[in-house]
Amino acid sequence: MMFFGQAIRSASRYLAVLIALACAAGAMDRVKADEPIDIFDAHLHYNWEPKPYYQVDEVLALLKKHRVTGILATSRPNTGTHALMDAKPQGLWIVPFIRPYRVRADIQTWFGDPFIFDLVQDEFKSGYYRGIGEFHISGKAAEGDWVKKTVDFAVQHDLYLHAHADDLAVEILMRHSPRARIVWAHTGFGLSTDRVAAMLSKYPKLWGELSYRGGIVDGSGTLTAEWRALFERYPDRFLLGSDTWINQRWESYGEIIAGYRAWLAQLPPKIAAQIAHGNAKALFGAER
Numbered sequence: 001m002m003f004f005g006q007a008i009r010s011a012s013r014y015l016a017v018l019i020a021l022a023c024a025a026g027a028m029d030r031v032k033a034d035e036p037i038d039i040f041d042a043h044l045h046y047n048w049e050p051k052p053y054y055q056v057d058e059v060l061a062l063l064k065k066h067r068v069t070g071i072l073a074t075s076r077p078n079t080g081t082h083a084l085m086d087a088k089p090q091g092l093w094i095v096p097f098i099r100p101y102r103v104r105a106d107i108q109t110w111f112g113d114p115f116i117f118d119l120v121q122d123e124f125k126s127g128y129y130r131g132i133g134e135f136h137i138s139g140k141a142a143e144g145d146w147v148k149k150t151v152d153f154a155v156q157h158d159l160y161l162h163a164h165a166d167d168l169a170v171e172i173l174m175r176h177s178p179r180a181r182i183v184w185a186h187t188g189f190g191l192s193t194d195r196v197a198a199m200l201s202k203y204p205k206l207w208g209e210l211s212y213r214g215g216i217v218d219g220s221g222t223l224t225a226e227w228r229a230l231f232e233r234y235p236d237r238f239l240l241g242s243d244t245w246i247n248q249r250w251e252s253y254g255e256i257i258a259g260y261r262a263w264l265a266q267l268p269p270k271i272a273a274q275i276a277h278g279n280a281k282a283l284f285g286a287e288r
């Protein structure tokens, strides 16, 4: 009888421990669910001219504060990207792209400037770049020889392109090489969702980056029906970006990221995770 009573007591203690562990795990799950979703910022400029808005450690602290755990980093000139890479930050995944600009005016002329093609080739020698961009190109200007050379160089070296372009220019870039992989900066701005859907359907190696993209939410912050449908149809084709091209974007960085989280929360969690960081991982995470 003594033995039986002890067995019951130890069994009930065992049960109590199990219940306590299960409760603790449940509490941890809840904490996890309440934590903000990790964000990959696929349009981050850390411009070095005229001068950096933040020091490197301030940029890293800002990203950490807003739980941005990965960035597609570019800088004009590329010095800013070198500085971020040299910092080897813990907990931040940097995907560096070669910016084909030294100064802002290069935006207007890079696509006809052989010097820029040299710059791209020189930068590539560092060995860590995953793409070229963001570059600006509009309409038939994309037909130029130096643009074709840039697309061919990217394809040859397994680099992505980050193109701020209208839909016509994207089509011309794709015509230069059907093997081109393009991150479409701003996803056509105000282009209709039907046209965006047609582009994504026609070009399986095109991904839409959503900074400055209009129409995703209505005036009250609710995801619009057409964008919900687009995200549900192409959950693996979208990326988020801050586009810190001017100081004001750095100043409002937290609001930009919070704005993304507000509409991500209205999507099914699996799709939200893909857009927030999963798609970036799928694109840039694989070993080369």
Ligand SMILES: [Zn+2]
Pocket: 043, 045, 134, 185, 243, 244, 245
């Ligand atoms: Zn930009």
